[in-house]
Amino acid sequence: MALLGFKKFAVGILLLSVSVHVGAAAPDTIRLKELGKFEGWRENHLVGFGIVTGLAGTGDSPRSRATRQSLANFMSNFDVMLTSDQINSRNVAIVSLMAQLPPITHQGDKVDVIVTSLGDARSLVGGTLLLAPLKGPDGKVYALAQGAISVGGYRYDQNGNIAQKNHATGGVIPGGAQAEQDIFSSPLRDDGTMDFVLESPDYTTIERVAKAINLTFKQTLASVRDSSAVRVAIPPGQLANPSAFMSALETIEVRPDQRARVVINERTGTIIAGGDVKISKVTVAHGDLKVSVLTNYFVSQPQIIGRAGPNIRTQVVPNTQINVNEEQGGMVELPDASSVGDLVVALNKIKVSTRDIIAILQGIKTAGALHADLILQ
Template sequence: MIRIAMTLLVGLMLLPQAALSTPVRIKDLVEFDGVRGNDLVGYGLVVGLNGTGDGLRNAPFTEEIMVNILERLGVNVTGEQFRPQNVAAVIVTATLPPFARQGSQIDITVSAIGDADSLLGGTLVMTPLTAADGEIYAVAQGSVIAGGASVEGDGATIVQGVPTAGTVPSGARIEREVDFELADLTTVRLALRNPDFTTAARIEQVINADFGRSVAAMLDAGTVLLDIDATRAPSAAHALMRVENLRVEPERRARVVVDQRSGTIVMGEDVRISTVAVAQGNLTLRIEERPIAVQPNPFAEGETVIVPRTEVGLAEEETTGLAEVREGTSLSDVVAALNALGVSPREMIDILNAIQAAGALHAEFIVR
């Protein structure tokens, strides 16, 4: 019983460390050279809007594309004057995934470029999508699903979300494939999403240990070269399938990420801090408007006058002086030391910035 209890105790002591060092699949750490998507873009027209389209006086390009589409359909509108409010010019974007084949469908995003109020209920007319080389790789068409709502009255307007942008699920059909033959590759480079020498070395070691011979070599902090021929796999696809499922414990840099808009602070587990003294002062400015209406005497000639009256106050809250933030040897120690200051998250951002400037924050400080 004593031996069993000691075994359970040792297991519980080792559990937090194991949770912090969970291995990650190589496919979640790297990008395979050549296996990538390609951006597509097109210029089209959305029709069927309920009076929320472009004003053609302010968006003449909408009228031009509408005339071109009608003429291609055999409708002659040369010299005609028309001002519809149910059409909108849009930019269509999409990503052509790797190994996409002719006839398959992909999602697209539609965004208004004129002064349209909403794309709700609209339909995208057939729009060719081109890549950076100018070639057409897909054709888009379908009903637009906008991501917002707009309500307008005589005296007020309420807009929720962005009704001038939307998506068309499976709205583009691939008409041209990208020329890329994975089977012809003899070597493949593994590009790390977060370059690090230690992580790259661990990927090299794990791959070589799994194949039992030297098939991978670290070139730099962000690249590991895989020799397909040395793997003796039936094809490059079989070799990559085996490699991408191997697990590696990545090494992460110590970082503190701050979002000033929301006041969010995120720290990595390797963040360390040296002993510093911090004093935080709060300056409060109060402005209050209390205008007074001065009226003339009863039955006397005159006008009512508004006399402005402003009360301004400036106060500085008392502080307890310098507070010592002790050196932290772990993330929990750092968090406990910073929480002991008793400040808000936005004040904590200023404190962390000052500590980093003083050289006491041993981490990369990123402000977004």
């Protein structure tokens, strides 16, 4: 991959090209574990509801009925019987909780918890989450969360003046959730098969994956299921220890086939293109016409002083000037099978701005000369 990063300076555009080779593998070959994953091997999402206390007057307002009701329910567990109308505190807030458990989790393992405000609290700085259950999509409790919240920002307001850094209504509790039961996600089916799924579906790549697996184990174990998955049968002799087979499977190297793409970020003026992105023979003519309209106002003061009448008064008169400046344009002609990098270097020589380069790439794509998907961000 070639990274083309552009920043506008007085001298023009900076072109940066980076090429990285990792490991001792053959050029352009990648291990299967970097191309995808085994089907069923995924993280488990948890969600919960909790109460944050210890806020310095920045919690939910008394208008938040859900906060007052939640606090009354919590206090009733400790034989403190109060109605929601009897609770009036800005030191508490109701929050939503989110966490992710790894595919294999043992009882007692700890994970981070994301905390976000549900009410109208102004800040969660200094707050502590009370013990709260985290549930999965099946409604079962898989972890318990509790601890001090790290916000990484602040928000203070006084007499209409506000000082804020980052978002103070969200934070994280590092290691704040503890798993209450074991979780095991097995990609192996009852018939001794499993599916390997690519992150980017592609028929050419998945065919190469199947051939590499069969060639490595010297038997027909893999068959293509679709453009994103290959079904692999574990040899009968390794069913008792499938982890060893899966470990060997992950280290198989394959040369993936990539679809040509050019990614453009118009906000930052960044263009990222693969090294194999080609451009057909094309001619680009670039010119710049600048029109500026400047209006100045001056006051017309009557010369007769002290003789004011119905038709004598001060008048504001506009003075408008229109300036047209047409700069000399440049022309770039590229031979067949040129790359995006060649185009950028040529445009840089005639001092074309980053925004104009983006517009030119869009025009070349429309003309059918850019043989890649153009992705705008």
